[in-house]
Amino acid sequence: MVTDLTSKWYKGNLHTHTTNSDGDASPSHVAEWYRSNGYDFLCISDHNHLTILNDSNQKKWPLLIPGEEVTSAAGKTPVHVNGYGINELVKPSVSNDVVTALSENVQRIVSAGGLASINHPNYKWAFGYSQLAKVSGYRFIEVYNGHHLSNSEGDLERPSVSNIWDQLLTRGKKILGLAVDDSHNYHEIGPDLSNPGRGWIQVQVNQLSKNSILQAMSQGNYYASTGVELGELVLNKKQIRLEIDESATKQPNEKRDNHQSNFITSFIGVNGTVLHVEKGVSSKYIPSKKDLYIRCEILNSKTGQKLWTQPFWME
Ligand SMILES: [Zn+2]
Ligand SMILES: [Zn+2]
Known part of the structure; x- marks a missing residue:
């Protein structure tokens, strides 16, 4: 992928x-929130409901991508799979086995013309690498989910979702990473609420349309973020180069002390091994033929905000 x-x-x-x-707000209220906060597109992914907005207020909304959070459980284990670009409502699978429930939900999304994303694996510590390795047909995993109970970062004993992602990538699964809000609460703001504006993706397309966004997502022409933004991104066999867009990354209430040394870029390969680390707004890594894949994570060490690029596969 090269910035065009x-x-x-x-x-x-x-x-x-x-x-x-x-959620605690109407579909049109939610769509207006995202539009007025600078979002270009939005998927309203209600549980087992295909929310379609059809009225004359479309100018107040971002581009809407049809979707659904196909929601089931295997016993007490939550099994939630998002379907993007589906043509019809998808009925969730009922199974007592996590792998079967995940596989069937993914399959039903794909049959409805959608792209499947495995949601918040660490929510209630539902499942991990060993189950996900047995499921096929999904394209995405949520490396960051803004719900306050999603445990995206793992804990002392259990891996973060990006660790699970690296395990899957290392075993040859071509999975892409998403950052999402999973927003439910639009009226009150707090750390114990699921508020909008926490996780998003930035997709690179020539023109904004439902099909162009879904195609670029499927091809990995995007990055995931919780507050760090890129200007330039070059991913090819000769070099991987990133340039942070400092002005876009700055918070509205942040003073001009967003010093560039706050940014730490890690180039990550097989088994989550950190291949190279750089500080500052620009960073570069020269891939070796031994690298199976390389992906980058940027941390703003001052704010804790992050960015994840999609993996670049060397073969
Ligand atoms: Zn969920
Ligand atoms: Zn959700």
Whole structure:
């Protein structure tokens, strides 16, 4: 993937709830929130409900990507799979086995013309690498989910979702990483609430349309973020180069002390091994033929905000 000067980054959130499931605001209120906060596209992914907005207010909304959080459980284990770009409502699978429930939900999303994403594996510590390795047909995993109970970062005993992602990539699964809000609460803000604006993706396309966004997502022409933004991104066999867009990364209430040394870029390979680390707004890594894949994570050490590029496969 190379930044193409004719194309642009478009910001979107892919995981949102409304009063059509357990969110606390109407679909149009939610869509307006995202539009007025600078989002170009949005997927309203209500639990087992395909929310379609069809009225004359479309100018107040971002581009809407049809979707659903196909929601089931294997016993007490939650099994939630998002379907993006589906043509019809997908009925969740009922199975007592996590792998079967995941596989069937993924399959049903694909049959409905959608792209499947494995949601928040660490929510209630539902499942991990060993189960996900047995499931096929999904394209994405949520490396970051903004729900306050999602445990995206893992804990002392259990791996983060990016660790699970590296395990899957190391075993040859071509999975891409998403950052999403999983927003439910639009009226009150707090660390114990699921508020909008926490995780998003920036997709590179020439023109904003449902098909262009879904295609670029499927091809990995995007990055995931919780607050760090890129200007330039070059991913090829000769070099991987990133340039942080400092002005876009700055918080509205942040003073001009967003010193560039706050940014730490890690180039990550097989088994999550850190191949190279650089500080500052620009960083570069020269891949070796031994690298199976390389992906980058950027941390703003001052704010804790992060960015994840998609893996670049050397073969
Ligand atoms: Zn969920
Ligand atoms: Zn959700």
